[in-house]
Amino acid sequence: MTQEEMQQAAPDAITVLLCGVGGQGTILAADLLAKAALEAGYVVKVSEIHGMSQRGGAVTTVVRFGRGRVASMVADAGTADCVVSFERMEALRNLAYVKEGGYLLVADERIKPLPVAAGLVKAPTDLDKRLEATEATIIPAGQIARAAGSPKSANVVLLGALATRLDFPLDVWKDVIAKRVPPKTVEANLAAFDEGYNFAREAALGAPDQA
Amino acid sequence: MILMSGNEAIAQGAWEAGATIGVAYPGTPSTETLENFALKNGVYAEWCVNEKVAVEVGVGASAAGARVLATMKHVGVNVAADPLFTAAYTGVNGGLVVLAADDPGMYSSQNEQDSHWYARAACIPMFDPADSAEALAFTRDAFDVSERFDVPVFIRSTVRVSHTKTPVEIGERNEYVRKPYESNPAKYVMMPAYAKPRRIDQLKRVADLKEWVETCQYNVRFDRSNEIGIICAGATYQHVEEALADASVFKLGVTWPLPERALRDFASSVDRVYVVEEGSRFLTESVSALGISLASPLHPVPEAGELSPGIIRASFGRELPTHQDAPENLPGRPPALCAGCPHRVVFKELSRMRAIVTGDIGCYTLAALPPLAAMDTCLDMGASVSMAHGFELAMADKEHRPVVAVIGDSTFAHSGLSSLISTVYNKGCGTVCVLDNRTTAMTGRQGNPFNGETLQHRPSRELDLEGVVRAIGVEDVQVIDPNDMRAVRGALKRATQTDDISVLIFRSPCILIDRVRKPAYEVTDACRACGVCPTLGCPAISTDEQTGVASIDPNQCIGCGQCSQYCGFSAIRQTQA
Numbered sequence: 001m002t003q004e005e006m007q008q009a010a011p012d013a014i015t016v017l018l019c020g021v022g023g024q025g026t027i028l029a030a031d032l033l034a035k036a037a038l039e040a041g042y043v044v045k046v047s048e049i050h051g052m053s054q055r056g057g058a059v060t061t062v063v064r065f066g067r068g069r070v071a072s073m074v075a076d077a078g079t080a081d082c083v084v085s086f087e088r089m090e091a092l093r094n095l096a097y098v099k100e101g102g103y104l105l106v107a108d109e110r111i112k113p114l115p116v117a118a119g120l121v122k123a124p125t126d127l128d129k130r131l132e133a134t135e136a137t138i139i140p141a142g143q144i145a146r147a148a149g150s151p152k153s154a155n156v157v158l159l160g161a162l163a164t165r166l167d168f169p170l171d172v173w174k175d176v177i178a179k180r181v182p183p184k185t186v187e188a189n190l191a192a193f194d195e196g197y198n199f200a201r202e203a204a205l206g207a208p209d210q211a
Numbered sequence: 212m213i214l215m216s217g218n219e220a221i222a223q224g225a226w227e228a229g230a231t232i233g234v235a236y237p238g239t240p241s242t243e244t245l246e247n248f249a250l251k252n253g254v255y256a257e258w259c260v261n262e263k264v265a266v267e268v269g270v271g272a273s274a275a276g277a278r279v280l281a282t283m284k285h286v287g288v289n290v291a292a293d294p295l296f297t298a299a300y301t302g303v304n305g306g307l308v309v310l311a312a313d314d315p316g317m318y319s320s321q322n323e324q325d326s327h328w329y330a331r332a333a334c335i336p337m338f339d340p341a342d343s344a345e346a347l348a349f350t351r352d353a354f355d356v357s358e359r360f361d362v363p364v365f366i367r368s369t370v371r372v373s374h375t376k377t378p379v380e381i382g383e384r385n386e387y388v389r390k391p392y393e394s395n396p397a398k399y400v401m402m403p404a405y406a407k408p409r410r411i412d413q414l415k416r417v418a419d420l421k422e423w424v425e426t427c428q429y430n431v432r433f434d435r436s437n438e439i440g441i442i443c444a445g446a447t448y449q450h451v452e453e454a455l456a457d458a459s460v461f462k463l464g465v466t467w468p469l470p471e472r473a474l475r476d477f478a479s480s481v482d483r484v485y486v487v488e489e490g491s492r493f494l495t496e497s498v499s500a501l502g503i504s505l506a507s508p509l510h511p512v513p514e515a516g517e518l519s520p521g522i523i524r525a526s527f528g529r530e531l532p533t534h535q536d537a538p539e540n541l542p543g544r545p546p547a548l549c550a551g552c553p554h555r556v557v558f559k560e561l562s563r564m565r566a567i568v569t570g571d572i573g574c575y576t577l578a579a580l581p582p583l584a585a586m587d588t589c590l591d592m593g594a595s596v597s598m599a600h601g602f603e604l605a606m607a608d609k610e611h612r613p614v615v616a617v618i619g620d621s622t623f624a625h626s627g628l629s630s631l632i633s634t635v636y637n638k639g640c641g642t643v644c645v646l647d648n649r650t651t652a653m654t655g656r657q658g659n660p661f662n663g664e665t666l667q668h669r670p671s672r673e674l675d676l677e678g679v680v681r682a683i684g685v686e687d688v689q690v691i692d693p694n695d696m697r698a699v700r701g702a703l704k705r706a707t708q709t710d711d712i713s714v715l716i717f718r719s720p721c722i723l724i725d726r727v728r729k730p731a732y733e734v735t736d737a738c739r740a741c742g743v744c745p746t747l748g749c750p751a752i753s754t755d756e757q758t759g760v761a762s763i764d765p766n767q768c769i770g771c772g773q774c775s776q777y778c779g780f781s782a783i784r785q786t787q788a
Contacts (some may be wrong), residue, residue, distance in 0.1 A: 022546060034214055034376060045342075047375040049318050055577060056750050057546030071452035073375040076521030078532030090544070095537040107723045113544035117753030118582045118745040130538055201309060 011064030014042075016162070017075050019094045020086025021111050022059050028180075029062035029084070033162070035176045037065040040168035047073040056114065058090055061075040082165065084158050086141075087111050088131055089123070095134060103160050104136035105200070107154055108143075137161065137203050144195045150188030156181070160196025164204065170197075215379045217372040220343035221310055222247035223379070224350030228306065229387025231255060232272045234265040235624065237654040238284030238674035239319035240373040241312035245282050246657075249666045253384070258651075258658055258666050261592070261625040262287035266294045266309065273307040273363075273547035274399055278354050282310040285326050286533045286591065290626070291531025295363065296333045300409040301399050302361035302416075304390050306354030309335075314368045315490040316517030319653075321572065321589065321719065323515075325491035326367050330467035334417050337365040339444040341507065344376040349429065349464065351382075351635045360416050360423070367466065369489070371446035371517070397604040419762045421468045432477055440481035442498055446518075447489050453520035455527060466494065471501050487526075489518045548577050550751040551769035553693050553719035554646045557617070558585035559747055559777075560699050566615045566707065567602055571595035571627070573619040574653040575646055583748045586617070593618070593626030600630075601638040613707035616643045620676070621659040622650035628679070634712060635684045642706045644716045646693070647676060648721040656723060680714045693717035696776040722769060729770025730786045744774045744783065 016033060020026045027048050034046040042065035049059060077096040084105045087093035092105040097152045098104055115121045131138070139161050141154035148157075156177060163173050174190055181189045215223065221244050225233070233256035235245040249256035259265035262283040269281040283291060288311045295309065311326035329335035338353055340346040342353055346368065353364040397405050422431070436459045444450045444463040451460060461477040478484040483506035488494040509528035512518065519599035524531055548555055558578035561568050562585035570576055570586040571594060588598055591760065599616035606614070618627045623645050631643060650664075651657040658664030664674030680688050687709060690700045699717070706713035731751075734744075738783070740759035744752050751767035752774060754760065763774070765786070775783040 021544065031376075038212065038214055038378065043378060045375055045377045046214070047371060048216075049374065054548035055549060055574060056544075058544040070377075071449045072454075072520045073371055073377075073446070073449060074517075074519045076519050076532075078534030079521070089541060092538050093541050093544075096534050098534065099532055100534070112753050113542050113583065114547045114748060114750055115545070116542050116756075117750070118743065118748060119754045119756075119759065120581055123542050124538065124540050127297060127538070127541075134535070198752070 013070040014080045014166075015075050015080045016063045017060055017088045017094060017097050018063070018082060018086070019058070019079040020061040021090065022056050024086040025152070025155040026059055026061050026086055029159055030063050032156070032159060032180055033063050034065070035180070036168050036173050037063065039172045039176060042066060043068070043070050044118045045073040046069045047137050058093060060088035060094065061162045082162065084162055086155065086158065089113070089127060091134070092127060094128055098206060103165065104134055105158060106131065106136045107141035107158055108138050109141070109154070132142055138149040139196065139199055141196065144199060145192050148188050148191040148195055150185050150192055153181075153185070153189045153192040156189045156192045160193040161200035163193070163197050170198060212380060213377040214376040215343045215347070216243065216374055216376045217245045217340065217343050217346040217368050217522060218242075218244040218374070220346035220379055221282070221350045221366060221368070222251070222280075224347040225278075225308060225354070226251045226254065227347070227353045227382050227384055228278060230278040230280045230306075230308070230354065231386040231387070231389070232269070232277050233257070233280045233282070234259055234268045235282040236260070236262045236265055236287055237651055237657045238287050238312070239654055240314055240368070240370045241282045241284045241287070241310055242654045242657070244310055244312075244373070245280070245666065248280060256666050262291040263293060266291040266298070269307055269309070270294055270298045270301070273303045273305045273782045274301070275304065275392045277305040278387055279305060279307050280310070281307070283312070284320065285311055285313040285324050286320060286322065288326055288329055291344055292329065292333070292591070293315040295315060295329070295335065297401050298334045298363050299335050300401055300406055300413055303357055303363060304392065307352045307363040308357060308366060309349060309363055310366045310368065312373050313490065315369055318370055321591065323490050324367070326736065327466055327491065327493040330365050330367070331493070331497070334413055335363055335365050335467075336360070336420055336465060337367050339367050339463060339466045340372055341445050341448045341462070342372065342375070344379045345464065346372060347379050352616040363415055367445070369446050378435070388577055399541070417468065417685065421471065424465050424468050425470045425472050427465060430470055430473060431462045431464065432473070433460045433462070434480065435459050437480060438482045440477055440484040441487055442477070442494065443487045444494070447487055450518050450520045450523055451487050454523035454529070461753040469497055469501065472717050474498060474501060474503060476768070482573035487512055487518070487523055490514070506508050517727045545751050546577055546581050547580070547748055548574065549722055550749050550767045551722045551771040553648060553722065553771070554717060555583070555747055555749065556696050556699050556773050557644060557646065557717050558583045560696070560703055561585045561615055561617070564613065564703060564707070566613045567611070569595040569598040569602065569614070569616045569774045571616075571618040573622055575617060575619060580747045580748070592622050593630045596634060596643055598628045598629035599641045600634040600637070603641045603782055609664075614641045615639065615703070618643070618645055619652070620645060620647040620649065621657075624660045624674070631685070631714070632683050640710055640712050642703070643712065645676065645705065645714065647716055647718040649718075650724055652720050652721045652723065656721065658724065676716055685712055685714050687711055687713040688716070690716045690718055693719050694771060694773060696773065699731060722771075727769075731768035731770055732763050732772060732775055732783050733765070733786050737780045739780050739782070741779065741780065743777050747774055749774060749779065
């Protein structure tokens, strides 16, 4: 960064926190979001965690972008404009990050944490109710991805949903996705993106108080 | 503009500076640095067996006139400290730049030590980039600084610099011509007669560096307030900008040596000056030692863990945003050994036989977590073997549970080998399990001497693990397939009952190497909900909360069949693809 850029105090940046379970593709989704933001003319930072936490543990990746400069690369409680969760329980785990007026996009996936699966601890029974109370947009991302012909593109479905809330041109999104996914899956991924976009737009229209 | 992680940017900076040689041992969060450097044109890069060796190769190449990048995680600097402290006497010929990548918050490390202390202790100047653009520029320039002052130079990063992608402009490569080498024992032979004058030279060099750092371009001052001034560096600077946007800031790009006069000037321009730093009190103590009187925030900035803008705001008594609270009673989601990990059965059996297990650094440390809960200790690279010897020595006076060391192939090559030599030399007993998964798995499947793969895919040779262990003098060496429960159980039982040292090599490749999947297993109606298979801690196996009946997720199961060997009711069988 240049001296002049640094001299400006940090203005408001948009913060998206992506969370899920190691192996679900949060890092790829964050990468695609960051590239799209860059192409859309934003300054971007994307912060990942590698290593031990990736082995099936809870993971978070933060993408921040702004028109001026973006200072910190991490999110605090109450600072995320959007939390995109790849799994229902992880959405609740990261609920505190959502800022007032922010929103939560959640893939309708359930992955039992190992201690629950192994019968070591019990999961609370009211989690569905808790999630419902957050007014999150629940997206059947896996189902949409399979219907689009690419079961692994649930992450792209979620990006489609996120795209309804951001001002990046759709061409930019599609270009970035097409360049990054395996060549054979470009069409299916673009279809997954469109379906995610349509689903979220309809969900927003269906709930006028949220619009 | 392109997005680059700090690690990619450091590799790019080294390449632009004309570095031709890169050396490292992988370790989070440093690993991708050398992996990226290795992909560039006109460079040679290698994984060394450990960080000490890497730095020594680097010092040799530097003396011979090449520009060299050496990279490691913070705890790797401990391993490399021996050559580094004396390389700070010999100095360099070609520039030598060493990345120390710290892990505040311990995302993937056993401690969160602050590498700044090494800079001060070894008199090695340290750059502290705050984003990828700085990581690139500072690394590139660090080679010039290294040659100008005849000293190795540290680049210090943290997880949030190394693993944050930010925009950078890349540049051209400086076609650096290797400097000629001429023998110079007075510079490179550090025996007392030559080291004493080099020590005097070092002190002169430190004085020169202190003069240079006063006005160097890497320290930047932002005057925004005459009330509050913050001294900070690295990723912490970014958090400070976010948290205290109205404060004046002295951003240190070089954190050792400190610019004494410039900091004094800054301190006198504000009513109250603070240091905000992560993970230690290095800067606080160093700035205080300059005679600058530091103010204390309302609440102390926590010394443990990673910082964030919110933590800094809270310390300074600033308002925090309101938010909903996450449910308190959510079950944790710890990481686990992969479904199909070939070494799960070894831990299950160690747990079953109630062994005292001295563990080591790698993914297998995850076996310490329930339900396997099969580890007593984990300290540092190679410690499993030496700590097992210590346990045996102390407990020799009484009958005791079997003591078993567990170490991965790459960790064994890193420093387990020297521990084993020491145990054998001292006629130690016990059992050492080498979990040979043919790769350095935790950091992303890098090559190592025992799989014979090199960083740039040059032909190599596989080191003969059994042969090496036998040559050390271990007579009881056995190679076992760790996927075979009866073989594992039998081998552990036999080895722990002998009075001599035994080395069991459990050899089976990490499932992430070839990602071969066999037809998944399934649980049939014969399941009696006995609860044995979930104790393997396999992410593919779960039990019904009401009935306790087990099930296997066909998407996660890779068909290893380990669980079926534990089913007493023959209720787990392989599907027909």
